[in-house]
Amino acid sequence: MNNQREYEVIIIGAGVVGNGIAYHLSDKKQKNILVIDKGFPLSGTSGATQAWVWVHGKKPDTYAYFTKCSAELYPELERKIGDIEYARTGGIEPFFSVEEMKEAEKMVQSQSNAGIPVELLSREEVLKKEPYFSQNVVGATYSPVDGNVNPFKLLEKYIKANRAHDVTFSFYNEVTGIDKKAGKFVVHTQKGKFTAEKLVLAGGLWTKKLGAFLNVSVPIEKVRGQIIVTEPLKPFIHHTIGGMMRQMQCGPVLIGYSMEKAGYDRRSTLDIIQETAKFGIQYYPDLAKANVVRCFSGIRVIPEDGIPILGKVPQVDQLYIAVTHSGVTLSPLIGTLMSELIMKDTTSISIKDYQISRFSKQSV
Amino acid sequence: MNEETIICPCEDVTYSDLESVLSLGAETFDDVKRFTRCGMGSCQAKACFYQVSKLISKRKQIPLSKIPYTHMRLPLRMIPLESLLGEDKEKPVKTSLSEGHANE
Numbered sequence: 389m390n391n392q393r394e395y396e397v398i399i400i401g402a403g404v405v406g407n408g409i410a411y412h413l414s415d416k417k418q419k420n421i422l423v424i425d426k427g428f429p430l431s432g433t434s435g436a437t438q439a440w441v442w443v444h445g446k447k448p449d450t451y452a453y454f455t456k457c458s459a460e461l462y463p464e465l466e467r468k469i470g471d472i473e474y475a476r477t478g479g480i481e482p483f484f485s486v487e488e489m490k491e492a493e494k495m496v497q498s499q500s501n502a503g504i505p506v507e508l509l510s511r512e513e514v515l516k517k518e519p520y521f522s523q524n525v526v527g528a529t530y531s532p533v534d535g536n537v538n539p540f541k542l543l544e545k546y547i548k549a550n551r552a553h554d555v556t557f558s559f560y561n562e563v564t565g566i567d568k569k570a571g572k573f574v575v576h577t578q579k580g581k582f583t584a585e586k587l588v589l590a591g592g593l594w595t596k597k598l599g600a601f602l603n604v605s606v607p608i609e610k611v612r613g614q615i616i617v618t619e620p621l622k623p624f625i626h627h628t629i630g631g632m633m634r635q636m637q638c639g640p641v642l643i644g645y646s647m648e649k650a651g652y653d654r655r656s657t658l659d660i661i662q663e664t665a666k667f668g669i670q671y672y673p674d675l676a677k678a679n680v681v682r683c684f685s686g687i688r689v690i691p692e693d694g695i696p697i698l699g700k701v702p703q704v705d706q707l708y709i710a711v712t713h714s715g716v717t718l719s720p721l722i723g724t725l726m727s728e729l730i731m732k733d734t735t736s737i738s739i740k741d742y743q744i745s746r747f748s749k750q751s752v
Numbered sequence: 753m754n755e756e757t758i759i760c761p762c763e764d765v766t767y768s769d770l771e772s773v774l775s776l777g778a779e780t781f782d783d784v785k786r787f788t789r790c791g792m793g794s795c796q797a798k799a800c801f802y803q804v805s806k807l808i809s810k811r812k813q814i815p816l817s818k819i820p821y822t823h824m825r826l827p828l829r830m831i832p833l834e835s836l837l838g839e840d841k842e843k844p845v846k847t848s849l850s851e852g853h854a855n856e
Contacts, residue, residue, distance in 0.1 A: 428778055430786035445848065481848055488849040495849075524845070540786055547776060559777045619794060619830060631848030638789075645846055656825050663846075665836035670845045676834035681794055683825050 390556060394583050396420040397730065398575055400563055400598055401590035403434035404539065404715045407546040408723030409588055409730075411469070414553030416727055421555045422582060424575065426562040426594065429543050433592050436654070436686025438615060438642045439539040439716045440628050441474070444531035445481055445495060446714075449502035450741060451695050455714065456504055457737060458721030459533050465720045469545040472537050473637050479534025481630030482514060482525050482671070492529050506531040520624050520672050529630075536628050538637070539716055563591075566601035568704065586730055588708045589701075593652065593689045595711040602704050607692040607747050608711060610651060612685055614660045615644035616668065619679040625672065632671055641675065643668035647688075656683040688713050698722060698742040699729060709744055759807075760800040762793020770804060774811050781805060781822045794830060797822045 397418060399406045402425035410423050429435070441459050446452040462474045483492055492508060499506045509528045514521055517530075547557070558579060565576035566587070573587040589598045589606075599606035620639025628634045633643045645667060646660045661683050669676045689711060691697050696712035708730060710722050725735045755768040765788045773787040781797070781804050784790055790804060791797030805819045 428780070428783040431783065435786045483847050483849050484845045488847060491849050522845075540789070544773075544787055557777070560779060616833070618833065631846075658826070661826065662836045665833050667846050669833060669837070676832065678833050679794075679830040680827055680833055680836065681830055682792070682796060682827075 392422075392556065393581065394420075395422040395556070396584065397422070397586045397588065398573065398582060398584035399423045399588040399590055400575070401425060401592060401595070402429045402547075402557065402559065403432055403590070403592050404542060404546075404719040405592065405710050405712065405722055406588070406590035407543060407550060408719035409590060409710060409726045410550050410555050411546050411553075412723035412727035413730060414550055414555050415468070416731055418727070418731055419554070421550075422558065422584070423550070423555060424558045424561055424563060424577060424582070426560070426591075428559050429547060430540060433686055433689060434539055434543060434715060436615075436684055437539055437613075437716060438634055438644060439537050439542070440479075440634065441476075441535045441537055441717045442479060442628065442630070442714070443533045443717070444479060444499060444504055444506045444529060445630065447694070449498055449504070452499055452504050453502050454721070454737070455717050456533055458718045459535065461720035461724065462535075462537065469549045472541045472545050474535065474537045475637065476533065476535040477627045477634070478517075478530060478532045479630050480509070480514065480518060480528045480530050480627045482521070482528040484524055484526055486526065489527055492527065496529055504531065505533055518625065518627060518629075520674055522671055522673055524670075534628050534630070536634050537716060542716070542719070563598060563601075566598065568602070571705075573706070586706045586708065588710065588726065588730070590710045592711065592715070593687055595689070595709065599709070602701075602707065604701055604704065604707070604709075604744075605747070606697070606709070606711060606744070608697075609690050609692060610649065611688040611690050612646070612648045612650040612653065613644055613688055614646045614648075614656055614664060614683060614685040615642055616661060616664050616680055617642055617682045617684065618675070619681050621678055624674070629671065632667060640681065641668075641672075641678065643675075652687055654685050654687060656685050689715075692747070696722070696742045697744050698726065698739050699744065702743075702745050759803050760788075760790040760793065762795050762799065763789040763791075765790040765800070767807075770807060774808065779808065779812060780820055781808070782820075784808070785822065791822055796824075796828075
């Protein structure tokens with residue numbers, strides 16, 4: 389990084405959310421952007437994910453529609469920043485009982501009404517799309533807009549594009565305090581002070597701590613997910629399999645379903661890994677003989693009501709926040725909308741459902 | 753060693769791939785691993801860890817002994833998925849519809 393200390397925009401957090409915002413800001417010719425991160429990109433949540441770009445079944449339906457808008461931006465993003473292995477595989481969410489089929493029918497109906505392309509598949513249709521899937525399947529919901537991306541390549545290409553746009557990065561630099569003096573933010577870090585007119589909090593799990601520096605309460609929770617990685621196998625899982633798994637383009641299968649509250653404990657635990665193995669084999673019986681190469685775990689950041697926190701922070705002028713689960717799915721849309729908000733004070737798609745102010749209204 | 757020298761034989765990662773991520777500011781083996789897949793393959797960094805660490809040490813002017821080891825995870829060597837099956841094989845299949853949504 390250079391020796392500049394004054395910026396127009398500082399973004400704290402260099403994950404898929406922070407980098408997506410930096411990319412769209414700089415693509416719209418915003419100058420003088422600094423991105424700060426306490427570690428190196430991919431060391432947090434953005435680097436420990438199956439990286440689905442997932443739409444159908446999200447609740448409420450308006451939020452599913454919001455994620456669909458983001459999925460639709462991926463092809464253009466890939467055209468601009470380079471190969472990120474985005475694959476619109478279609479998403480299959482299987483079920484194994486008649487009771488679940490009733491739930492699935494309801495979901496298909498209400499999501500269709502909300503503008504999400506989703507349909508119910510019979511057992512035969514599932515097995516036609518996924519010939520190696522368990523014969524015990526009863527049916528599935530399916531949407532052609534679901535898919536996945538390579539999160540490592542996504543971050544790499546974002547960072548390279550941002551550097552080409554003269555965005556400055558400061559990695560391994562933890563923020564130790566933030567205050568506001570004479571209308572400007574002063575960001576105190578391990579590597580000295582930086583000032584900015586506008587500040588964006590996009591620190592994922594750490595956004596709660598960042599908000600506290602400015603007396604802003606950020607209601608988010610930490611939820612661990614554990615994942616099994618197999619050896620590379622010939623391509624045999626063709627879709628993204630909702631709730632459970634996908635096959636990477638280079639061959640390994642990723643399996644994981646778990647959601648645990650374990651603070652910031654990123655260890656793998658044998659009980660969950662055993663259960664994950666069992667479900668993987670229940671879905672694709674041929675996986676039984678596949679070798680496991682590794683397990684990993686990641687900590688999701690989930691706002692307390694389950695939907696994103698995006699937009700301005702009303703009590704602090706020129707302060708913006710973007711913190712959410714499903715950061716990979718939402719990255720292109722969040723980048724687009726937050727950059728519009730920061731530069732033009734308006735957004736092309738409404739974000740009123742996602743304002744942080746909704747939490748303070750509840751407590752009144 | 754030249755640009756095309758393969759450092760990670762499992763994932764075909766070359767010397768120039770490593771240079772590219774070191775120039776972005778990577779400081780540990782795991783930083784390099786996530787950007788390049790170096791060490792993510794079947795040997796889980798047993799073959800490449802030392803080579804990569806030497807390179808980081810030289811580039812960042814830090815002693816080799818100060819470079820943290822890669823994060824070890826189970827299993828230590830490859831095992832078949834079925835060997836992880838527990839005792840109670842009768843559990844119903846978990847799905848998002850039965851369990852609430854876990855989709856990323």
